[in-house]
Amino acid sequence: MGVTAALAGASGYAGGEILRLLLAHPEIEIGTLTAGSNAGQRLGALQPHLVPLADRVLAETSAETLAGHDVVFLALPHGKSAEIAAQLGDDVLVVDCGADFRLHDADEWEHFYGSPHAGTWPYGLPELPGARELLKDTKRIAVPGCYPTVSLLSCVPAFGAGLVEPDVVIVAASGTSGAGKALKPHLLGSEVMGSASAYGVGGVHRHTPEIRQGLSAAAGETVTVSFTPTLVPMSRGILATCTAKLKPGVTAEQARAAYEAAYAHEPFVHLMAEGQWPATAMVYGANTALIQVAVDERAGRLVVVGAIDNLAKGTAGGALQSTNIALGLAEDLGLSKTGVAP
Amino acid sequence: MGVTAALAGASGYAGGEILRLLLAHPEIEIGTLTAGSNAGQRLGALQPHLVPLADRVLAETSAETLAGHDVVFLALPHGKSAEIAAQLGDDVLVVDCGADFRLHDADEWEHFYGSPHAGTWPYGLPELPGARELLKDTKRIAVPGCYPTVSLLSCVPAFGAGLVEPDVVIVAASGTSGAGKALKPHLLGSEVMGSASAYGVGGVHRHTPEIRQGLSAAAGETVTVSFTPTLVPMSRGILATCTAKLKPGVTAEQARAAYEAAYAHEPFVHLMAEGQWPATAMVYGANTALIQVAVDERAGRLVVVGAIDNLAKGTAGGALQSTNIALGLAEDLGLSKTGVAP
């Protein structure tokens, strides 16, 4: 194992998932682990599921502690990544799981994040047309958001093949780990269990511009996006229901064919057999996205449903998949295609 | 208590919820309880939460066993209700929780249910314009489906006030009790917990024509409906996310005003304070529907989120509310406005 990796943000959910995956990765050695307020603690006290790393002690997050590794994973709050990344050398592969470098449009960034735009890095969704070329040999990767990952995998083939009008409605049901470990009342187990709720309604969720950017690129024109996230009682997983008006004359067969063509050779996107529909448990812990398509003739709409694990394919798994590409390793190294179910 | 009620289908979830509510109703006495294959069993063995009725023994479902009551609640599979109802006298109030008498259009019925249309009864959603007039003194009530209940309560004011174009997308997350007690593999706890899944995608769910019927009536023109139900890991509750294109010039203030006007005097529909969003746990066991609206200016859309308890307001509670009206009782008798939360 010639490759070493450091991780900033080891006490959060994204950081924990990166470590879980790296423990199973045959070519990457886990180096320094850092944290903010949790620096100095044993990892075992914060991430007790990472048994083999229980006695690792977390360093303070800084360019110094992160230096000296081939790869640095950043699992930090928005804004923090750009600050650290600026101090890391150009020869280090920096993989940012935050939002700082995802958007091309500085105005969109500032509208949604309220801070100056830090720049744009190659976007770590290898399944997008042309993405693997940009990721190969890159030293900077912007890992997509979890909602954009499932939304783009669900919708890009439809826009790429010209099946639908450029106006899409996406309603996504997410597990609570997507909201992170922040101590907020509505995230308490007592509140979450037995309850589905909406939040970020009306186009205000920060992943909205990222979805719009990806779909507009696929469509070759601006796509209008209505995105509503909901919280449902599970720890992991996103189920996205996406629908857009069919262009005149598009048939169910054409729709299915477009998706088959798009994903026939993708290792981590699986178009389900006809009659089967995605469920998030099927991809629990896996780097797989499950997709199914239907045509609603009466409503004149294509309906696409996609399921991912928000922490795996939606964050850490996607990050590692792109990292494998950037390092010239087999793209699926250390990544499971199989969900932990039931 | 002069009013007695019989219930057909006492071993299912809808039947159990009717009994739970009747136990708290001060004016209705619980009479004969019937079942199909469970006839002859103690209710305590089938519905152990109904402690005060534990020793009741279920009779066979038939017009004979149900006779001699003021009200008969039918919580039966589709098709069975019409058969039984035909044998019950015109002087008995028959409240059908099934679908048999909900649709006006015989073609729609036959397309979705595959059997001859039995007719149409007054539709038991009192909050619809004009509904209370039809329910008053009626002897026949068709209780709405759970998805139509939350969809219509969420969307009718928008169509009634002319806020939106006649093309709506509804994605609803439902708890598993909506699927009933049928023993199907995908409804096992092991499959359901930790998992969100889609089903009935592409406009094929049987509640679609019922939603279309209600919204078209409100809009005064045919409304195109794209409806996708999803299953999320909870026993009860539906969260519906509904969106339609705003008509030109409609503002957020106008939208809110339309909902305030529609629901200011409704005892069981609560427009939430601005900034708050519905969660299904807030209405667990209650007859309340919670609604919130937002305008997404970039997408040019109204987004409405509604939450109900599918067994309470969505079935048994709605049934009892309409029954109260038909019997000339206070509409809210025996019905809670307060969810059991957390």
Add this chain to the structure above:
Amino acid sequence: MGVTAALAGASGYAGGEILRLLLAHPEIEIGTLTAGSNAGQRLGALQPHLVPLADRVLAETSAETLAGHDVVFLALPHGKSAEIAAQLGDDVLVVDCGADFRLHDADEWEHFYGSPHAGTWPYGLPELPGARELLKDTKRIAVPGCYPTVSLLSCVPAFGAGLVEPDVVIVAASGTSGAGKALKPHLLGSEVMGSASAYGVGGVHRHTPEIRQGLSAAAGETVTVSFTPTLVPMSRGILATCTAKLKPGVTAEQARAAYEAAYAHEPFVHLMAEGQWPATAMVYGANTALIQVAVDERAGRLVVVGAIDNLAKGTAGGALQSTNIALGLAEDLGLSKTGVAP
């Protein structure tokens, strides 16, 4: 309605449940509601399920704001109750849902709570032998803890009838609302869902001396108690598994007979039919305790399983039941015997 009630601690889970029950109580009017750091807020922002009280504004908790009511419910942190209670008049019925006045033994109190003992009030578990006499006309009620409620209801008949040796093991699985609304990482939904965990192991949980006190009183000798609480993925409910060695010659029939005798006339304790076992969902939101007993001949043990809703019978429901007695009202007024299930 001649009786008015104030509530201190309206923003917590216990306080919320008291309000939910009072809303359905025909003889008690809800007066002042107070809070600590949440004073000044709308109740609707904190307890959105209490729809009819959404616009109530919380006052600061103090003897002044609570004055002028017939009943004052205290749902406060340990220590705070005694402080407030000392300032409330002797003519007011004060019902403390906290621990301050539950224990007789000052040493036990100080060992487990680390503060001076405030005294002992009549213990609000009406099903205990002699309890109703003490509660009748009292002006002070110490509401039992949730674990002691289910443990005592499960075990007291066995000790009262001399069935078992004075050495009991109790393992209880609790929903998370028992831990309150405190923002602690292990109570986040992401941590709780899909996970059962132990805590307070080794006799250190504060409810242990309370269980010991109640069982010793029933046995007429000191009972050794091994109590282990566990947290399981649900909001509400406690399932307690209790076992003690049978005294020589005690039969299964004698055991069942003792429980039948103890609970035949209790409105809120239900000994299940033979072959059925308690489940917490059966009493969701109800004031009912479900009990079942078995004799394990090989192990020479009695095994008793009890289920309650920790917030209802285990806190607010139990409080209201005792309040009804103290006020001379029907004991079951405003209290449901029926769980909200499924």
Add this chain to the structure above:
Amino acid sequence: MGVTAALAGASGYAGGEILRLLLAHPEIEIGTLTAGSNAGQRLGALQPHLVPLADRVLAETSAETLAGHDVVFLALPHGKSAEIAAQLGDDVLVVDCGADFRLHDADEWEHFYGSPHAGTWPYGLPELPGARELLKDTKRIAVPGCYPTVSLLSCVPAFGAGLVEPDVVIVAASGTSGAGKALKPHLLGSEVMGSASAYGVGGVHRHTPEIRQGLSAAAGETVTVSFTPTLVPMSRGILATCTAKLKPGVTAEQARAAYEAAYAHEPFVHLMAEGQWPATAMVYGANTALIQVAVDERAGRLVVVGAIDNLAKGTAGGALQSTNIALGLAEDLGLSKTGVAP
């Protein structure tokens, strides 16, 4: 990969988990998959999470279809294993995940299973004293039950070191997958979610004699076992709370030392740091058992809490660990030490 494996019972939960683990095993190739009533179906329709095997078609379970492999895993109902195993050659490694060959005592077998005793095979719990010797080069492995696995790992060191009296109480909270995929009403998601329940109370659960056998062997005398299983709302995981009276003079330090000594070199048993307690999510999908011990001085008891994933370490993971030993492979090959959390 020189080793090929067949699996009988590929459509159940145990079978599915074996396949999930074999997919990640570098030395075992997945051969024939068989089923009973599901023979002829695509695996993708039954186990959709096993994406890489979606197009495998299930053969009929028989000695013929299973022949020609180095290893045969049996994930069959009790009784079926013995029938098939008798027809498989002595040169094939047969790994039975059922109960048929676990018990030494034919009377115990017949008492609990009601059929003739088929025999006894080497018991696949490598952590038991002497177990690895018996497993090395064996051609027959009886995989332990899930409750015995966690119970024995939790208690054997205490009995082995003579810390406690031979009378133990074990209360275990299990996820629903332990009950398998059988379509029973109480296993429906609607019934399971939000509910903890007891079953098999009073020493009647079939895993009781297996626990007694293992603990008695460790203690060198007959151990009395009181075992109560409970069902809690999660798909996977068992949390076992175990307690026995301490022998006179045994200290907390001695207790901890005994467990440290027992598990210091075990790859899959992790004694947690002091102050931390096991939670089942920490071992979700992992082959790890987490253990913690406490001494309750007042009750004079040792309390041990253990957590495993019932399908992983409790069934398929344990099976594979023993298989690795029997095949002379590294014991941890293809087995994760890290839970999928949160």
